[in-house]
Amino acid sequence: MESLISRLDELSPIPNNIARIHYTFFQKNNIVPLGCRKHPVSLVVALPEGENSGKTDILSIYANMPVERKNVSRDDFVNYLNAFKEDQGREVVIGVVEDLGESALSDIAQEIPNGHDLSDYAANEPPIIKLVNLLFSIAVKDRASDIHLQPLEKELRVRFRIDGLLYNMYKPPKRAQNAIVSRVKVMAGLDVAEKRLPQDGRIKIRVNDRDIDVRVSIIPSAYGEQVTMRLLDKTSAAIGLDDVGMSSELEKIMVSLVTRPQGVFLVTGPTGSGKTTTLYTVLQLINTPEKNILTVEDPVEYILPGIGQLQVNPKIDLNFARALRSFLRQDPDVIMVGEIRDEETARIAIQAALTGHLVFSTLHTNDSASALTRLIDMGIEPYLLTSSITAILAQRLVRRICPNCKTVYTPTDFEYGLLKEYMGNGEKILYKGTGCDNCIHTGYMGRLGIFELLTLNTKVRQMVQEKRSSEEIKAEVVKDGMVTLREDGMNKVFDGITTLSEVVRVTIE
Numbered sequence: 001m002e003s004l005i006s007r008l009d010e011l012s013p014i015p016n017n018i019a020r021i022h023y024t025f026f027q028k029n030n031i032v033p034l035g036c037r038k039h040p041v042s043l044v045v046a047l048p049e050g051e052n053s054g055k056t057d058i059l060s061i062y063a064n065m066p067v068e069r070k071n072v073s074r075d076d077f078v079n080y081l082n083a084f085k086e087d088q089g090r091e092v093v094i095g096v097v098e099d100l101g102e103s104a105l106s107d108i109a110q111e112i113p114n115g116h117d118l119s120d121y122a123a124n125e126p127p128i129i130k131l132v133n134l135l136f137s138i139a140v141k142d143r144a145s146d147i148h149l150q151p152l153e154k155e156l157r158v159r160f161r162i163d164g165l166l167y168n169m170y171k172p173p174k175r176a177q178n179a180i181v182s183r184v185k186v187m188a189g190l191d192v193a194e195k196r197l198p199q200d201g202r203i204k205i206r207v208n209d210r211d212i213d214v215r216v217s218i219i220p221s222a223y224g225e226q227v228t229m230r231l232l233d234k235t236s237a238a239i240g241l242d243d244v245g246m247s248s249e250l251e252k253i254m255v256s257l258v259t260r261p262q263g264v265f266l267v268t269g270p271t272g273s274g275k276t277t278t279l280y281t282v283l284q285l286i287n288t289p290e291k292n293i294l295t296v297e298d299p300v301e302y303i304l305p306g307i308g309q310l311q312v313n314p315k316i317d318l319n320f321a322r323a324l325r326s327f328l329r330q331d332p333d334v335i336m337v338g339e340i341r342d343e344e345t346a347r348i349a350i351q352a353a354l355t356g357h358l359v360f361s362t363l364h365t366n367d368s369a370s371a372l373t374r375l376i377d378m379g380i381e382p383y384l385l386t387s388s389i390t391a392i393l394a395q396r397l398v399r400r401i402c403p404n405c406k407t408v409y410t411p412t413d414f415e416y417g418l419l420k421e422y423m424g425n426g427e428k429i430l431y432k433g434t435g436c437d438n439c440i441h442t443g444y445m446g447r448l449g450i451f452e453l454l455t456l457n458t459k460v461r462q463m464v465q466e467k468r469s470s471e472e473i474k475a476e477v478v479k480d481g482m483v484t485l486r487e488d489g490m491n492k493v494f495d496g497i498t499t500l501s502e503v504v505r506v507t508i509e
Contacts, residue, residue: 011035
């Protein structure tokens, strides 16, 4: 087993017979193996400060070498133990995948005990249950937002979406496919026997003392049922505008816009661009006891304390427009509409703003100016837009450079050509990630937003009344000083936060 802790002080990996000892032994005895030293030959173990475990003698016998004790702070000890636990979990997944036999494909109906942490995998659990639990546990540790179980002709492909991109992780044998999918169905409370129709469900799990909501979607495909699971970490919702990537200048403008008593504030961008996260951040910013804030969403991704949240339900004809009409009888101060999808929803939202409410919503357009022409195309009169909309924020998500393997690099001639327009006076230092264990060798860790904010000044309002094109409107606001998505991205490239390839990947110019 090779890991971060194995390379502490250039240590060689932990011996296999030590690596196979369940981590609970080390947790119970306040000891964790770090690796082997070659000169002199010894097994290096970490103990918290003030501890002097007698179990090191047992490890010495198992490893057939002397044990060197290394006292570390309690925080470092916990980190070493968690790293050992994570590496051991990955080894167990590989072992279970390789050893799955016909007799291991039963016993899928076991319930998850209340409060049970999936990272505390038990040796006596059936292999399929152990495998699914470990997939959830490792996905959370790897910061995955989605788990994909994709059936192929001769195997089942397991992929994780990390920082917006999919990565191949494991390939269980084809014979285990039905048992794995059935186990997920049992956990989500779905019909195990139904394999012809799509099904949706939810799972509540606990990993490393973190409560995770899992949205499950299952569809039939040519080679079996395909499963996509969205992981929602309830502890990650409380963030600020600076955390999502806004500059201090943009943050000040945003605060002045979202604290107004009325108007429509739109956030635009494609699916997966972080629109909902931005709106949640704004709602938490303005959430005070004297305000009645209501949201209608599809679905409710995070529970926000002190805010009334409603999920649409097409089965009972509860859509955005119907919920929004009901909200207006609830004496709201602030309303968030998950998405404006049709003319009826747009019209009610605008009417709510005109009658003294602050309305937030999202729209799927490529940039901020296109939102205005999209609403006109829906059938909304231009005079309603100019009298209700205060601002439109367009955004994308780019990956952050991993701080642990960040290094300076020289751009190619092609890259320099793309950068030259934005460099201004003087050369800029560029950075990239070389890849390390912390970022799963991708060179990136986490994501942040790039933004463009369009505010409706007198000239823009006139152009909307004249039904001018989105290209003309954008040219006007850029001339007036608006920072575009590409410009904001380039600023973050020069600040050493992200890379040129990331900005080019998510922006179109």
